[in-house]
Amino acid sequence: MRRVVITGMGALTPIGNNVEDFWGSLKEGKSGAAPITKFDATKFKTKFACELKDFDPLQHIPRAEARKYDLFTQYALVAVAEAITHGKVDFDQLDKNRIGVIWGSGNGGLATFHQQVAEYVQGDGTPRFNPYFIPKMIVDIAAGVISIKYGLRGVNFAPVSACATSNTAIIDAFNHIKWNKAEMIITGGSEAAITESSIGGFGAAKALSTNNEHPETASRPFDVTRDGFVMGEGAGALVLEELEHAKRRGAPIIAEVVGGGMAADAYHLTGTHPEGEGAYLGMLAAMEEAGIGPESLDYINMHATSTPLGDVSELKAIERIFGRDSKLSISATKSMTGHLLGAAGAIEAIASIKAIQHGIVPPTINCTEVEPAYKGVFDLTLGKAQERPVRYAMSNTFGFGGHIATAIFKAYEG
Structure with missing residues (x-):
């Protein structure tokens, strides 16, 4: 069986615009939540989000190129550039026919869609759509743009499984x-869904926190007040x-991907x-x-998004497999980053891999009173990062429609 390793990582998050800053903020328990600045949220039930901080895409992408891309594609390009640099990848020295891109997004160019349709509706009925409207909007375009930018001619597609998307992408890359089917694959996910339609839509579904008075503590997985x-x-x-390919080019091997499990709740549209x-x-499939x-x-x-039902159902599944006396560590990093939807699995994979690298489990913040049924049962890493050896780490992601994707990473041991 061909072994698959991780040789590069890149992150663009609400608590850090690169991997090291992201990891540093995770260890410190830093919240990325603040009032929304991307639009006037005065009349919205939820007026805050975890936006990127001090990020200017034009510092990374030429203006003429950036205007062709929605933010979710711009975010993808920035994170991928870091991962390629981190992985010391020189594509010109490799067989580009054997290098692919599997990149996901839950919503794609949502901001572009909103802006273009709003302009049409507010106009006189004359269609004056931007010629880049469709290629900026479609979910697969980030995968295509990454491929074009680096000349990668291997497998190329975009899985969509809502909030499980980028974990699905990682598992697909692992399998290929x-x-x-490939020697190397650039994978992950990006999301730029802090828009009027997204905040309004998720708000109407009663999925978002409305703790507008204290946004920095609003994401509180496991807490009875979530x-x-x-x-x-x-x-x-x-x-x-592929391991031998990485060795031949002298790549920095960070960790190994050893398992991927996908399933379905087959239960409800959103719950x-x-x-x-x-x-x-x-989880069972990934462990097998x-x-x-x-x-x-x-x-x-954990996927743990700070929803009343979702957090408990995931804890029940963990209890069923690991028992109530398990010594494993658990944490919910969405308490700091918020929920990146289709990009959540990718940044949480990075958090899991960094935990393996450094022997540090990032904390769950903002939880002051644990759900009664699980008080004192699991080590939820509350409030403060913990040092402990981490050889195997699991990352869970779940999506609307009942999609389940679980990845397992392992310390590289040669």
Whole structure:
């Protein structure tokens, strides 16, 4: 079986515009939530989100090029550039026919769609759409743009599984390399969904927190007062590579991908199964592929979005597999980053891999009173990062429609 390793990572998040700043903020327990600046949210029920800070795409992408891309594609390009630099990748020295891109987004060019349709509706009925409207909007375009920019002619597509999207992309990349369909794949996800339509739509579905008085503490997984998730934006990129290929080019090997499990709740449009049935199946499938039992896992980066039902259903699934006396560490980094939707899995994969690298589990912040049924049951890493050896780390992501994607990463041991 071909082994798959991670050789590069890039991150653009509400708490750090590169991997090291992101990781530093995670360790410190820093919240990325603040009042929305991208539009006037005065009349919205939710008036805050986890936006990027001090980010100017024109510092990374020429203006003439940037105008062709929606923010979600711009975010993708920035994160991928960091991952490629980090991974010391020189594409001109490699077979580009064997290098692919599998890149996801839950919503694609939502801001572009909103702006173009609004301008048409507010006009006199004459269609004056931007010629870049469709290529800026479609969900697969970031994968295409990355491929074009670097001349990568291998497998190229965009999975969409809502908030499980970028974990699905990582698992797909893992499989394609394992199946000898590629030697290297650039993978991950990006999202730029802090828009009127997105905040309004998720708000109407009662999915968002409305804690406008204290946005920095609004994302509070496991807390009895949690009232919904906080919208985030950004991108996470990983370079996945076949082990021997990485060795031949002298790549820095960060960690190994050893398991991927995908399943479905088959239960509800937006809600998770109350007993976490899909989560249970996804985690089991990932562990089976990794060839490990419950006792081997050290850390789970939970999907835990701070919704009343979702957090508990995931804890039930974990309890079913690992028992109530498990010694593994658990945390919910969305308490700091907010929920990046289709990009969540990618930045949480990076958080999991950094935990392996440094032997530090990032915390769950803002939880002051744990859900009664789980008070004192699991090590939820509340409030402060914890040092402990992490050999195997699991990352869970779930999406509207019941989509489940679980990835397992392992310390590289040669």
